Amino acid sequence: MLQEYKKYKEQILNRAKKIVIKVGSAVLTGANGLDPRVINRLADEISLLHDQGRDILLVSSGAVAAGCKVMTSCKVKECLAYKQAVSAIGQSRLMHAYDEAFARYNKITAQILLTKDDLKSRERFLNARNTLLNLLSWKVIPIINENDTVVVQELKFGDNDALAALVLNLVEADLFINLTSADGVYNSNPMKDKNAKLLPYIKDISKLDLEEICQGKTTQGTGGMYSKLLAARRAAQIGVPTLIVSGKVRFALERVFSGEELGTFIFPEEKSISRRKFWLAYNLDSRGEVLVDKGAVEAIVNQGKSLLPAGIVDVRGKFGKGALVKVIDAESGESLGVGLTNYKSSELKQIMGRKSSEIENILGQCAYSEAIHRDNFLLGAAL
Incomplete structure (x- = not known):
């Protein structure tokens, strides 16, 4: 089975032309907030994939962390209005960091801010789709985030893992890469179980007990491995494979596409559902x-x-x-x-x-x- 998996994974990576990459706050931030070195490294790796003729969409967290770095006297509170204010400060700074980093490789980026309401409406869903596809046709790299500054609680996606899964359906992506602070998916929580083992692949994620193996959240993000696996399960339903890999590892993307075994590869379901059913189930x-x-x-x-x-x-x-x-x-x-x-x-x-x-x-x-x-x-x- 291991050899079959490696061959299948190689085929998927080689064929993937439209890739959604999600990067979380725990990857982008350090002790002093947003880490520009990580942004630069990420731009380097994504630009390399882009130069290979692949379309890349980046779903990025980090606006709140970037805002907190500017407002040094503040500490993140759970109050929605407080986070929205900090996000308003940080969002432009996050995009500025990406613009500068990608410009070094002659890449143009575009900011896309979404709320759940944008994708709930079928008309607005199609408008968002057309906008993104136009940007991709112009070889622009869209950088997508939730519109935290205006969204109300009822219209929140929950986290950017959930948003990334919806983007997969929006643009009909071939591959989902989730960059996280962990090395991949373990058979139990490595923070609580020293004998936890990294899973190189998951064949059938629908049979995985997410509650059993996922406990705890990262200090910076709103999600954790549970939300990443939930997003991967949704991706699998529309026939999109997922790679969960550490964004802390240097040149992780380059190494993965060069054939090195990093992270956890999650197979898509053999029989995928219609994209319309996916839309009604997860956008409404x-x-x-x-x-x-x-x-x-x-x-x-x-x-x-x-x-x-x-x-x-x-x-x-x-x-x-x-x-x-x-x-x-x-x-x-x-x-x-x-x-x-x-x-x-x-x-x-x-x-x-x-x-x-x-x-x-x-x-x-x-x-x-x-x-x-x-x-x-x-x-x-x-x-």
């Missing part, structure tokens, strides 16, 4: 929950069927027609996935447990025989 917000019985679980999970009202045993939350809802196994409490409901919550409560043939008599009309159609449902959504 869940508005409620629908609990289903054993028969519905069997039909959805093993037979790939739609969810009928007859299989619903409970409806939680208040939502409208077309809302994204979680589908929960009532017996185990486990999430089966997410989907767009054909009926609002008040209507589902009236028709749950009833046959589709009874819907018209109960509601006065039967617009849909399914509560959630299988075309609008993502089984195994990584939430």
